[in-house]
Amino acid sequence: METTASxxxxxxxxxxLSHTQISQCYQCGKCTAGCPVAEHMDSPxxxxxxxxxxxxxxxxxxxxxxxxxxxxxxxxxxCPKSVDCASILDALRQLAFERGTVxxxxxxxxxxxxxxxxxxxxxxxxxxxxxxxxFKGEVFLRDRALPVLFEDADLAPKLQRRGKLHLVGEQVxxxxxxARIFARSLxxxxx
Amino acid sequence: MNLGxxxxxxxxxxxxxxxxxxxxxxxxxxxTLAEVDDWICCGATAAHSxxxxxxxxxxxxxLALARQQGHEQMLAPCPLCSxxxxxxxxxxxxxxxxxxxxEVIVEAPAGVGPRVLNLIQVFENAGLDRLKSAVxxxxxxxxxxxxxxxxxxxxPAVTDFDDAEQPRSMEAVVAATGAATVEWNYKTECCGAxxxxxxxxxxxxLSNRIxxxxxxxxxxxxxxxxxxxxxxxxxxxxAIEKRFDVHYNLPIYYLSDLVGMALGLSASELGTQRHFxxxxxxxxxx
Numbered sequence: 001m002e003t004t005a006s007x008x009x010x011x012x013x014x015x016x017l018s019h020t021q022i023s024q025c026y027q028c029g030k031c032t033a034g035c036p037v038a039e040h041m042d043s044p045x046x047x048x049x050x051x052x053x054x055x056x057x058x059x060x061x062x063x064x065x066x067x068x069x070x071x072x073x074x075x076x077x078x079c080p081k082s083v084d085c086a087s088i089l090d091a092l093r094q095l096a097f098e099r100g101t102v103x104x105x106x107x108x109x110x111x112x113x114x115x116x117x118x119x120x121x122x123x124x125x126x127x128x129x130x131x132x133x134x135f136k137g138e139v140f141l142r143d144r145a146l147p148v149l150f151e152d153a154d155l156a157p158k159l160q161r162r163g164k165l166h167l168v169g170e171q172v173x174x175x176x177x178x179a180r181i182f183a184r185s186l187x188x189x190x191x
Numbered sequence: 192m193n194l195g196x197x198x199x200x201x202x203x204x205x206x207x208x209x210x211x212x213x214x215x216x217x218x219x220x221x222x223t224l225a226e227v228d229d230w231i232c233c234g235a236t237a238a239h240s241x242x243x244x245x246x247x248x249x250x251x252x253x254l255a256l257a258r259q260q261g262h263e264q265m266l267a268p269c270p271l272c273s274x275x276x277x278x279x280x281x282x283x284x285x286x287x288x289x290x291x292x293x294e295v296i297v298e299a300p301a302g303v304g305p306r307v308l309n310l311i312q313v314f315e316n317a318g319l320d321r322l323k324s325a326v327x328x329x330x331x332x333x334x335x336x337x338x339x340x341x342x343x344x345x346x347p348a349v350t351d352f353d354d355a356e357q358p359r360s361m362e363a364v365v366a367a368t369g370a371a372t373v374e375w376n377y378k379t380e381c382c383g384a385x386x387x388x389x390x391x392x393x394x395x396x397l398s399n400r401i402x403x404x405x406x407x408x409x410x411x412x413x414x415x416x417x418x419x420x421x422x423x424x425x426x427x428x429x430a431i432e433k434r435f436d437v438h439y440n441l442p443i444y445y446l447s448d449l450v451g452m453a454l455g456l457s458a459s460e461l462g463t464q465r466h467f468x469x470x471x472x473x474x475x476x477x
Contacts (some may be wrong), residue, residue, distance in 0.1 A: 010320075015404060016255065017243050031235075036380060036381045036397055036399075037282070037313075037393060039258065039276075040393075068390070068393070069240070069386065070340040070383060070384050070385075070386055070393065070397070071236055071341075071379050071385075072345065072380075072381035073341055073342065073345035073346045074341070074345065074381070076345075076346045077345045077346050077347060077355050077356075084346075086346065090239050090240055090243065091243070093240040093241065094241055094242060094243055097240075097241050105262055108389050108390065109386075109389040109390060111239075111389075112388055112389035113236065113237035113240055114237075114241070116235065116236075116237035117234075117237045117238065117241060117242075117245075120231075120232045120234065120237075120249075124229075124231045124232065125200050125231065125232050126200035126201075126204060126232055126235075127202065128204045128205055132388070135388060135389075143325075151388075151391065152388075152391070155426065158467065159205060159426075162208070162465040162466075162467075163207065163465060164204075164205040164208070164465065165205065166204060166205075170203055172229050172230070172231050173229050174229055177252070177297075177298055178231055180296075180298070181245070181248050181249065181252060181296055181297055183246065184248075184295070184296040185242055185244040185245040185248050185296055186242060186244075186245065
């Protein structure tokens with residue numbers, strides 16, 4: 001009853017987080033046909049769902065594709081069986097993140113999202129420069145390669161000229177409540 | 192008309208030209224925007240990817256603030272914010288246990304409303320006929336590809352707005368400005384969204400498809416109602432041209448830019464001179 005979804009075994013955890021029935025999928029492939037990034041995926045949406053149906057949750061959780069997904073919602077929109085495929089991918093990302101099974105080749109995306117959340121937790125609103133610094137720093141430390149530090153560096157003066165660069169970001173007044181919302185949500189529930 | 196306003200982080204950050212544009216245009220239409228006091232980030236893709244509960248809680252906190260501040264309707268001009276707000280509202284409405292839990296998490300009671308509106312809906316509510324009769328400078332020189340991207344219309348179970356595959360609502364607003372629109376194929380394809388930093392190549396590839404299809408169908412600009420779409424198509428356009436050895440030079444307007452221009456607002460009032468791709472030269476002849 002009090003078990004959080006993330007500790008349920010296998011596909012049940014995915015269903016519980018995504019509020020959708022994996023068994024409903026009859027493998028028509030419409031999700032993959034409409035997916036704008038399917039051609040780059042090791043397991044495109046149709047196959048991810050098949051893996052879950054067959055109980056091979058581990059392979060789905062360590063796939064590259066769950067992090068290549070751009071969350072465009074086309075798969076869920078076009079599914080003739082109303083399987084909410086985009087939410088299944090959200091669930092797989094959360095489980096892979098929590099269980100530490102993120103595919104090593106996809107760490108940039110995870111680093112970005114982690115940096116985004118830590119930024120929000122601190123300020124209540126996004127501070128773009130701080131996010132960029134945190135993201136680049138972490139990617140650099142992980143890859144020990146310089147290029148990431150210079151990616152899009154040419155844009156900074158152009159953004160500055162257009163009044164789009166904020167050296168000091170915004171903070172909400174009630175940062176205490178933001179911190180508490182994060183603490184309670186990340187602990188799996190209210191307390 | 193009085194509207195609650197949830198700008199979201201992008202419009203207070205590097206997409207502040209969108210904020211400027213819609214504030215100016217709403218002002219010209221007599222719509223008063225009241226920004227939700229002390230709003231917080233909706234959590235965006237990071238929250239819905241990494242923590243389901245946070246993805247409901249952060250928008251739920253904002254809905255509660257807006258309700259406490261008396262807003263019955265609220266403009267959320269970023270479609271990702273808008274979708275997350277609608278999702279949170281629906282998730283709590285359909286799951287009593289979750290609603291009780293979220294009330295504790297966000298330290299505020301759940302409730303009904305405010306009604307979350309996207310930018311197109313605000314123009315529709317203001318009245319397209321009224322808009323048409325208020326036009327001072329019909330945009331005869333504009334041939335726009337209306338680009339909806341993903342989350343204005345998807346997933347329809349959440350957004351409940353227009354047609355998910357063949358939307359027409361933006362074309363109707365643009366037509367009211369006297370501009371022409373083109374028929375094209377990529378109006379609801381994804382631009383790469385929030386992958387701008389995490390996976391730049393994804394954005395270059397997907398956004399290139401959109402620009403190339405708009406150009407092939409004779410558009411001389413694109414119109415968007417999403418800050419991320421604007422970043423990827425406008426700020427990244429030079430990088431796209433370089434990567435694929437193509438040349439587009441297609442200005443990317445926010446929908447509020449076109450409406451504002453037709454109402455007689457200047458580039459500096461709307462902030463269109465702050466875009467990366469230079470604006471269309473206005474029609475020479477009257």
